[in-house]
Amino acid sequence: MSARILVVDDVPVNVKLLKVKLELEYFDVLTATDGDAALAVARADRPDILLLDIMMPGLNGYEVCRQLKADPATQHIPVVMVTALSDAADKVLALECGADEFLTKPVDDVALMARVRSLVRLKRTMDEWRLREGLNREFGIVADVRTERSEEILGAGVITVEDDPEAARRIGETLQAMRLNAVTTPSIGEGLTLAQQPGVDLVQISVGLAQEDGLRLCSQLRSDDALRQVPILLIARDLEMARVVKGLELGANDYLIRPIDRNELQARVTTQIRRKRYQDHLRALHQQSLTMALTDALTGLFNRHYLAAHLSRMLARIAETRKPVSVIMVDVDNFKQINDAHGHGVGDRVLKELAGRLSRNLRNFDLVARYGGEEFLIVMPDAGQAGALLVAERLRSQLAARPIALEDGSAELLVTVSMGLTWTEDPETPPTDLVLAADRALYAAKAAGRNCVVADDRAPVRPGRDGMAGAGS
Numbered sequence: 001m002s003a004r005i006l007v008v009d010d011v012p013v014n015v016k017l018l019k020v021k022l023e024l025e026y027f028d029v030l031t032a033t034d035g036d037a038a039l040a041v042a043r044a045d046r047p048d049i050l051l052l053d054i055m056m057p058g059l060n061g062y063e064v065c066r067q068l069k070a071d072p073a074t075q076h077i078p079v080v081m082v083t084a085l086s087d088a089a090d091k092v093l094a095l096e097c098g099a100d101e102f103l104t105k106p107v108d109d110v111a112l113m114a115r116v117r118s119l120v121r122l123k124r125t126m127d128e129w130r131l132r133e134g135l136n137r138e139f140g141i142v143a144d145v146r147t148e149r150s151e152e153i154l155g156a157g158v159i160t161v162e163d164d165p166e167a168a169r170r171i172g173e174t175l176q177a178m179r180l181n182a183v184t185t186p187s188i189g190e191g192l193t194l195a196q197q198p199g200v201d202l203v204q205i206s207v208g209l210a211q212e213d214g215l216r217l218c219s220q221l222r223s224d225d226a227l228r229q230v231p232i233l234l235i236a237r238d239l240e241m242a243r244v245v246k247g248l249e250l251g252a253n254d255y256l257i258r259p260i261d262r263n264e265l266q267a268r269v270t271t272q273i274r275r276k277r278y279q280d281h282l283r284a285l286h287q288q289s290l291t292m293a294l295t296d297a298l299t300g301l302f303n304r305h306y307l308a309a310h311l312s313r314m315l316a317r318i319a320e321t322r323k324p325v326s327v328i329m330v331d332v333d334n335f336k337q338i339n340d341a342h343g344h345g346v347g348d349r350v351l352k353e354l355a356g357r358l359s360r361n362l363r364n365f366d367l368v369a370r371y372g373g374e375e376f377l378i379v380m381p382d383a384g385q386a387g388a389l390l391v392a393e394r395l396r397s398q399l400a401a402r403p404i405a406l407e408d409g410s411a412e413l414l415v416t417v418s419m420g421l422t423w424t425e426d427p428e429t430p431p432t433d434l435v436l437a438a439d440r441a442l443y444a445a446k447a448a449g450r451n452c453v454v455a456d457d458r459a460p461v462r463p464g465r466d467g468m469a470g471a472g473s
């Protein structure tokens with residue numbers, strides 16, 4: 001997962017060291033050596049993450065973070081404080097300023113990279129929700145202007161899985177003092193059951209449970225469609241950092257190191273609840289948009305009207321992200337024959353089933369829309385030629401491998417699709433040109449015999465003898 005990271009430190013050696021480490025992990029690295037320069041770079045280049053030193057001449061890291069979070073253009077950039085300061089008060093102040101993480105030098109490389117990747121995933125998901133919020137406003141869906149830091153936390157539901165009675169008592173008292181609905185349990189099974197109840201805004205999990213594996217609950221929460229958006233805060237000891245890193249890879253949002261500082265617990269819990277409620281607000285706004293003729297009535301996918309606005313936005317964002325956008329045109333092979341042989345009811349079932357399969361097998365920030373008739377269009381931000389080709393071929397082969405059962409169970413239809421793919425790295429590309437290029441590639445796929453993928457003027461992609469994608473004839 002690549003991303004653009006801004007490293008800010010007034011010590012050139014520290015900047016160079018972090019830059020080398022991050023570039024070895026294939027991150028694009030920007031640098032600044034003081035607070036004013038950091039603000040200028042952040043506003044001009046919009047990095048995905050900012051690694052920020054605290055002790056700098058002029059504007060210190062706290063003030064830089066405050067200004068970033070006060071500016072609507074930069075307030076959504078995750079900030080990680082990387083500093084030699086280690087006092088709990090310094091950490092709490094950083095979190096109160098809006099920082100997403102506080103790491104003490106010398107930084108554990110594995111923990112740093114896991115945290116960076118976790119925050120990149122979060123930012124990309126949030127960027128997509130905010131993009132859709134902007135589209136909603138363009139289509140006349142008016143809602144109150146809210147930000148993450150303006151969200152209220154009173155009455156939030158917090159579940160803590162902790163088998164140390166004294167630790168559970170102290171955590172519970174702290175949460176109750178915040179006027180939260182706090183429940184503790186020593187069992188991951190009961191924790192999962194409690195998490196399935198309405199009104200849960202945060203789950204805290206002890207990594208070092210005596211009889212159970214706390215990360216198992218983390219995995220279960222992220223595997224459940226209804227629970228995967230609930231934030232997870234891990235609680236661990238210094239010696240358990242390897243398991244914390246694993247937890248972040250599984251989808252945990254944050255972590256606390258024992259002994260737990262009461263103020264730090266309050267700050268991290270507040271951040272996660274606010275973020276959860278802000279995401280809930282964006283999702284609710286998004287759901288409202290579905291009632292305003294932006295979706296296709298048959299498949300439930302976005303329609304062509306929404307697609308046009310979304311694609312324009314995604315192309316314009318290339319100037320900011322400097323990452324390509326790919327478009328895949330999908331067409332059901334021999335669809336007229338399906339309608340003629342089985343009736344339009346079966347044809348509709350085929351379209352609905354294919355729409356569901358496409359949606360379930362794409363990233364949550366990709367968009368699939370019904371373009372018209374038996375055609376679908378997929379928009380993939382941050383995806384170039386190679387990545388989009390792999391996704392397209394995977395989708396094509398999965399669709400071809402699973403017949404679609406008729407509703408009465410009388411038969412199964414083997415349905416295949418052809419795909420045309422194109423991409424651009426130019427924010428000035430007209431959306432219509434991109435769609436036309438994908439359409440021409442789709443026409444080439446049809447001419448090549450159907451059930452294949454063509455990228456612009458390239459050869460069709462078919463499964464090779466080893467099962468991998470390869471050039472077809």
